[in-house]
Amino acid sequence: MNIFYVILSIFILYTSIIQCNNITSDISNERAANYCYFCSNCPNPFDPSSAFVTEVYSKTGWCAMMTTDDSTYASYTRGIPPGGVCTVNGCSWKTMSGVYTRVCCCNQNLCNGASEPTTTLGPIGNTCYSCSTCPLPFDQLSSYVSEIYSATGWCAKKSLSNAVNAVVTRGAAELNLCISSGCTWRIIAEVNTLICCCRDYKCNTGVSTSKSTIALLSTALIITIISRKSF
Structure with a gap:
């Protein structure tokens, strides 16, 4: 009789363990069974019925x-994030493969279909070049140039002149100094200062020529060529 109860107890224990493992497996599968929208060239505004999605x-x-655009109407790519990129719900700016990228994470089924996420955790962190009297032309390998962490995510270049040979300082932008990428004149400590802002990884090496400037130079070149042919 004692042997019978022992065998019965072992059978019940074994059955309970199997059922417990099955329940745990089902719960794990349910939590991991998450589908995401995927598109490398997503329609803007986003349309889940699009052939590209x-x-x-x-x-x-x-x-x-994910996007590298800091404008309000940024176009996002959608899909599964690389391992370790997403740990909390929301958006933040991260450096991915050397490119400053806005990453919006979520952990619900097909949750990455919003046109523009409302939860923002960034911009957070960046690396900028820093020098008080920067070499001209700029050389990131110079002993006068170092790298500095930017808590705001913005890098800046400051000068009192827009001349080609102007003295320039570079570094991390302080809070509220930069609100958009590009250059603008600002009054800093009662001094009219040219501030150039960017938020890519170590982006404050120089200022790219604007499209309008390129168009103007191109037009001037064409006019010059036509004038020479006419005489």
Whole structure:
């Protein structure tokens, strides 16, 4: 009789363990069974019925939207984030493969279909070049140039002149100094200062020529060539 109860107890214990493992497996599968929208050239505004949009399975349960554009009407790519990129819901600026990227993470089924996420955790962190009297032309390998962490995510270049040979300082932008990429004249400590802002990884090496400037120079060159042919 004692042997019978022992065998019965072992059978009940074994059955309970199997059922417990099955329940745990089902719960894990349910949490990981998360589908995300995927598109490398997503329509803007986003349309899940578009031919460019598919659905992909996420083993981690995380979905993401990513862009390098800081404008209000930024166009996002959507899909499964690389491992370790997403840890909390929301948006933040991260440096990915040397490119400053806005990453929006979420962990609900097909959650990365918003046209513009409202939850923002950034911009957070960046690396900028720093020098008080920068070499001219700029040389990032110079002993006068170092790298500095930017808590605001912005890098800046400051000068009192827009001349080609003007003295320039570079560094991390302080809070509220930069609100958009590009150059503008600002009154800093009662001094009219040219401030150039950017938020790519170590982006404050120089200022790219604007499209309008390029167009103006191109037009001037064409006019010059036509004038020479006429005489």
